[in-house]
Amino acid sequence: xxxxxxxxxxxxxxxxxxxxxxxxxxxxxxxxxxxxxxxxxxxxxxxxxxxxxxxxxxxxxxxxxxxxxxxxxxxxxxxxxxxxxxxxxxxxxxxxxxxxxxxxxxxxxxxxxxxxxxxxxxxxxxxxxxxxxxxxxxxxxxxxxxxxxxxxxxxxxxxxxxxxxxxxxxxxxxxxxxxxxxxxxxxxxxxxxxxxxxxxxxxxxxxxxxxxxxxxxxxxxxxxxxxxxxxxxxxxxxxxxxxxxxxxxxxxxxxxxxxxxxxxxxxxxxxxxxxxxxxxxxxxxxxxxxxxxxxxxxxxxxxxxxxxxxxxxxxxxxxxxxxxxxxxxxxxxxxxxxxxxxxxxxxxxxxxxxxxxxxxxxxxxxxxxxxxxxxxxxxxx
Numbered sequence: 001x002x003x004x005x006x007x008x009x010x011x012x013x014x015x016x017x018x019x020x021x022x023x024x025x026x027x028x029x030x031x032x033x034x035x036x037x038x039x040x041x042x043x044x045x046x047x048x049x050x051x052x053x054x055x056x057x058x059x060x061x062x063x064x065x066x067x068x069x070x071x072x073x074x075x076x077x078x079x080x081x082x083x084x085x086x087x088x089x090x091x092x093x094x095x096x097x098x099x100x101x102x103x104x105x106x107x108x109x110x111x112x113x114x115x116x117x118x119x120x121x122x123x124x125x126x127x128x129x130x131x132x133x134x135x136x137x138x139x140x141x142x143x144x145x146x147x148x149x150x151x152x153x154x155x156x157x158x159x160x161x162x163x164x165x166x167x168x169x170x171x172x173x174x175x176x177x178x179x180x181x182x183x184x185x186x187x188x189x190x191x192x193x194x195x196x197x198x199x200x201x202x203x204x205x206x207x208x209x210x211x212x213x214x215x216x217x218x219x220x221x222x223x224x225x226x227x228x229x230x231x232x233x234x235x236x237x238x239x240x241x242x243x244x245x246x247x248x249x250x251x252x253x254x255x256x257x258x259x260x261x262x263x264x265x266x267x268x269x270x271x272x273x274x275x276x277x278x279x280x281x282x283x284x285x286x287x288x289x290x291x292x293x294x295x296x297x298x299x300x301x302x303x304x305x306x307x308x309x310x311x312x313x314x315x316x317x318x319x320x321x322x323x324x325x326x327x328x329x330x331x332x333x334x335x336x337x338x339x340x341x342x343x344x345x346x347x348x349x350x351x352x353x354x355x356x357x358x359x360x361x362x363x364x365x366x367x368x369x370x371x372x373x374x375x376x377x378x379x380x381x
Contacts, residue, residue, distance in 0.1 A: 084118050084119075085115065085116075085117065085144075085148045085149060086117065086118045086126060086128050086142050086143065087114070087142065087147075087148040087152055088110040088111065088112060088114045088115070088141065088142065088143075088225075089141050089151075090110070091112060091308065091309055092111070092112065092308040092309045093109045093112070094110050094138075095108075095137075096108040096109060096110060096128075096133050096134075096137055096225060097136045098135055098136070099136060100122060100123060100125035100127070101125075102138075104136070106228060107134070107135040108130075108132075108135060108225050108228055108230075108231070109133075109225055109226055109231065110133070110137065110225040111223065111309065112310075113151075113155040114130055114223050114225045115130065115148070115151075115152050115156075115222040115223070115224070116128045116130030116224060116225070117129050118142075118144070119134075121139070124138060124139050124140075125138055125139065126139055126142055128142075130224045130225040131227075132224075132226075132227050132230065133224070133225040133226065133227050154363075154370075155222065155223070156221060156222040157190060157221055157222075157325075158192070158221075159188050159190065159191060159219055159221050160188065160189050160191040160200060160202055160216040161186065161187070161188050161217050161218075161219070162183050162184065162185055162187050162188075162189070162211075162216055163185065163215050163216060164185055164215040166182050166184065167182065167183050167184075167185075167215050168181075168182055168212075169181050169182065169189075169202065169209040170209060170210045171207075171209065171210075173195045173196070173198070173199035173201070173210040177210070180204045180205070180207060180209045180288075181204060181205075187329045187330070187331075188325050188328070188329045189202045189204065189211075189325060189329070190202060190325055191218050192208065192366060194213060195210065197213065198213055198214070199211070199212065199213055200212075200213040205284055205286065205287040205288050206285060206287060206288045206289040206377060206378065207377070208366065208377065238311075238316060241315065245315075274313075274352060275348045275349050276336055276345070276348075277314060277315060277332070278301055278302075278314055278318070278348035278351065278352065279344040279345040279347070279348035280332045280333075280335035280340050280344070281297070281301065281324060281326060282294045282297050282298050282347050282348055283335050283340055283341055283344040284324075284326035284327075285297045285326065286376070286378065287341065287344065289375075289376040289377065289378070291343055292357055292375050293375045293377070293378060294347035295350055295356075295357055296356075296357055296358045296361075296364065296373075296378065297378075298347045299355065299356035299357060299358050299361070299380075300361055300362055300380060301351065302314075302354075302356070303356065303358075303360050303361060303362045304317045304362050307362060310362070318332070357373075357375070358373050358375070358380040359373070361380040363381055364378045364379065364381075366378060366379070367379040
């Protein structure tokens with residue numbers, strides 16, 4: 001399935017600054033405390049709240065001035081190699097305008113976990129660039145300096161891209177270790193950190209695996225905003241998928257009525273039910289975890305569907321750009337084609353029905369570097 005979500009902002013932030021050459025590997029330098037980190041990226045458009053409509057997110061004028069003074073101080077002190085990092089500070093989305101006033105035309109939108117670089121600041125507004133979006137946003141709805149870096153660290157993700165055919169994911173960082181699976185050239189997988197100059201740890205179906213560092217490149221990625229044109233294209237594609245899904249469901253019901261038996265629509269992602277799609281994602285993210293861990297991943301997806309900060313469909317959440325790598329690199333489609341495990345389908349069915357063992361959590365990563373509900377090898381918050 002072709003992803004219709006937002007663009008990713010691929011960058012090296014202050015806390016991952018620098019580049020080290022490890023044979024053929026080009027990756028961001030990872031601090032010891034970051035070695036085992038993994039972050040879930042959020043994405044998707046939902047109910048849009050304009051800057052001047054979101055009173056609950058607004059800061060006081062004095063608070064804005066304090067934040068600006070703090071940001072300027074950070075810049076002058078050289079605290080960050082990327083002092084102009086800016087992150088959205090909203091629960092759903094905020095409009096990006098052509099000029100620094102609320103009556104100016106909208107040129108795009110930033111969503112809950114989007115980031116970028118600010119170009120200039122004046123009168124309580126900031127001009128920024130996030131993906132293809134360039135425009136002005138009120139400072140009330142942005143984070144700067146240390147706060148921006150902290151949020152970027154939490155919602156961003158290290159992505160390893162394979163540069164060779166048939167790279168084995170091993171169970172231990174050694175050549176004679178067992179194999180979890182094989183990933184192909186150009187495929188992306190979440191990177192956890194460098195073990196040494198030979199091995200890179202990665203997340204593979206909920207298990208911690210290892211790949212040869214020689215055959216991967218690593219980037220830190222964060223979600224970016226959308227231009228108004230990109231929003232229109234995405235919404236048109238989503239509407240087309242929605243109509244197609246409705247037509248398929250109508251056909252399925254008609255066939256059932258005629259044949260007095262259920263109809264299998266096949267293993268094509270766009271024709272699969274939400275249960276199958278979610279089950280395939282659960283298998284990719286937590287296939288090696290206990291059932292409780294599978295249900296928790298399903299609950300995170302459904303919590304995002306219910307939230308105003310994300311798409312309001314299972315498909316929209318799963319396939320939004322930068323959200324779940326297995327959906328975008330073809331792993332989810334492959335699982336659907338081969339058949340999803342019964343336990344993963346059951347977890348999907350329960351999650352869709354409203355079951356949640358992680359409350360209203362909308363994020364998860366590998367346990368150990370974030371507070372939250374720990375189930376198996378993941379922590380949920």
